[in-house]
Amino acid sequence: xxxxxxxxxxxxxxxxxxxxxxxxxxxxxxxxxxxxxxxxxxxxxxxxxxxxxxxxxxxxxxxxxxxxxxxxxxxxxxxxxxxxxxxxxxxxxxxxxxxxxxxxxxxxxxxxxxxxxxxxxxxxxxxxxxxxxxxxxxxxxxxxxxxxxxxxxxxxxxxxxxxxxxxxxxxxxxxx
Amino acid sequence: xxxxxxxxxxxxxxxxxxxxxxxxxxxxxxxxxxxxxxxxxxxxxxxxxxxxxxxxxxxxxxxxxxxxxxxxxxxxxxxxxxxxxxxxxxxxxxxxxxxxxxxxxxxxxxxxxxxxxxxxxxxxxxxxxxxxxxxxxxxxxxxxxxxxxxxxxxxxxxxxxxxxxxxxxxxxxxxxxxxxxxxxxxxxxxxxxxxxxxxxxxxxxxxxxxxxxxxxxxxxxxxxxxxxxxxxxxxxxxxxxx
Numbered sequence: 505x506x507x508x509x510x511x512x513x514x515x516x517x518x519x520x521x522x523x524x525x526x527x528x529x530x531x532x533x534x535x536x537x538x539x540x541x542x543x544x545x546x547x548x549x550x551x552x553x554x555x556x557x558x559x560x561x562x563x564x565x566x567x568x569x570x571x572x573x574x575x576x577x578x579x580x581x582x583x584x585x586x587x588x589x590x591x592x593x594x595x596x597x598x599x600x601x602x603x604x605x606x607x608x609x610x611x612x613x614x615x616x617x618x619x620x621x622x623x624x625x626x627x628x629x630x631x632x633x634x635x636x637x638x639x640x641x642x643x644x645x646x647x648x649x650x651x652x653x654x655x656x657x658x659x660x661x662x663x664x665x666x667x668x669x670x671x672x673x674x675x676x677x678x679x680x
Numbered sequence: 681x682x683x684x685x686x687x688x689x690x691x692x693x694x695x696x697x698x699x700x701x702x703x704x705x706x707x708x709x710x711x712x713x714x715x716x717x718x719x720x721x722x723x724x725x726x727x728x729x730x731x732x733x734x735x736x737x738x739x740x741x742x743x744x745x746x747x748x749x750x751x752x753x754x755x756x757x758x759x760x761x762x763x764x765x766x767x768x769x770x771x772x773x774x775x776x777x778x779x780x781x782x783x784x785x786x787x788x789x790x791x792x793x794x795x796x797x798x799x800x801x802x803x804x805x806x807x808x809x810x811x812x813x814x815x816x817x818x819x820x821x822x823x824x825x826x827x828x829x830x831x832x833x834x835x836x837x838x839x840x841x842x843x844x845x846x847x848x849x850x851x852x853x854x855x856x857x858x859x860x861x862x863x864x865x866x867x868x869x870x871x872x873x874x875x876x877x878x879x880x881x882x883x884x885x886x887x888x889x890x891x892x893x894x895x896x897x898x899x900x901x902x903x904x905x906x907x908x909x910x911x912x913x914x915x916x917x918x919x920x921x922x
Contacts, residue, residue, distance in 0.1 A: 520803070561800075570800040579801050589798065593691055595787040603786060615779055618692035618737045657796040667789050670782050 508535060509543055516547075522566030522656065564655035565662060590626075597623040598632060598654075603669050605649040606636045612648075624648070632657060693741035694780040696723060701777075708777060711770055713752055717745040748773065828907060829898075832874055832914050833891050837884070853885060858893035866903065866918045874905075874914040 515531055516523055528540050544567055548560045561570050571579055590598065597620045600612045612620040627633035636649040650663070660666065690696045700719050701708055724738055751769040768774075794800050865872055877890050894916065897903040904917045 517803075568802055570796075570802055573794045573799045576799045576801075580798075583797070583801065590791070592787070595791055596691055596783060599783045599787040599790055602790070603783070615776075615783055616692055617694035617741065617776070617780060618735065658790055659794050659796065659800065667786075669786050 506543075508532060508539075509547060512540065512543055513547060516560065516567060516569055519568070522562075522564045522568040524566040527566070561659070562661045563659055564652050568656075590630075591623070593618075593620075593623045594626050598627055598650075601627070601633050601648050602650050602654065602663070602666060606647045607649075608639055608645040608647055610645065691784075692735075693738045694777060695784070696720065696738070697741065698777060698781060698784075708774060711774070713745065713749045713770060717742075717749050720745055744773065829874075829891070829894065829905060829914065833887065836875070836878070836887055853889050855889060855892055855896065858889045859896060862890070862893055862897065862916070863902070863918075866916060871915050871917050874916065877916075 511532060512528055515528060519527075525537055525540050525544070528544075529535065529537060532540065544560070548562075548567075551559045556572075557575055558569050558571055560567055563570075596616055597612055600615050600620075601607065604611060604615075609620060609624060612624065624633065628635070630653075631651055632654045633648055634651045636647045638644040639647050654660075655662065690699065697716070697720065700706075700716055700723075701711065704715070704719075706712065706716070721742060724742060727738075748769045796802070862872070862877060865877070874894070877894075878887060894903065894905065897916075898905060901919050904919050905914055906917065907914045
């Protein structure tokens, strides 16, 4: 195995959070970003081909070793007692924040037709949603957005990987 | 009319409306408002008869539906050039429903993704983080708001011996006295638990006066109330040292 691949693999293994290409460049200073990306891609293929319990995935702007999805039932046995699942209300609220961010709570309330305070607080506590700032209108309402943890939890490379929201147009066509 | 449906499955009035539309196999662009309004209202009636907390939002949508229904009944206003010719009074609601439906779908799509700690796992980092936050939660007192104080108050009231209510207590008590007593004890002891303030004498009047005194002191920003966690003991601290 090429030494550089081994180094990257070790860095990934030792990292708790997704490791970015920029961080790898810090360690492998003599290597171009481009080369690192292609080495990472090679590593992803290597792990996939091996068919083992772990795979390398690109999440939240970095790379991270993760367990294979279909092995979840066994992993859950060991990690029982902490299924921090999101309620339907929280998921709906999160979907609105994710697609319409940055936005204020009034906008979430309007779209969902209910008060989102509770769901929003839960998402803030779980650090999936954060306060981005305050809108410069009377009352200075708080503006919300998603966090890096949101990308990590939902297995997304970045926000652009979110499946496109079915446009109202499409919905209209479907109805016709 | 009987509907067999678990009411808690609805995420709000729009969700209920979408459900009714699907159930009746209605074209969302041509909602028979009279029918839907009637079914919607009977749902609200049922929720009320089951003593469910009916969120205000449900009533808002009910009034919107009735408003649209009445608009549809009226002949189009003549000479009203401002408004667009033949605009459907339902248009705005339809738009809102479609938008909500899109996000509801997006929420399901999100949930269908391989989720961290549900479908995929990383090397133990997450649990470590949880341990530290749990440890932090034990040490750090959290500031309580009025609602938690009210809950604590209710709990004490609930623990009262009911017979005691019949006894007529002639003891005079004034709010100022209680406030002074609390401040005095605070300056002596530095901090007091809410329950310690009451001592063994847990008659209703004393609890109420103590509670009022604390509220007053909090309002005046002379004390701070902290709680170490949900249902934990509420502790009072002087807001200003010395």
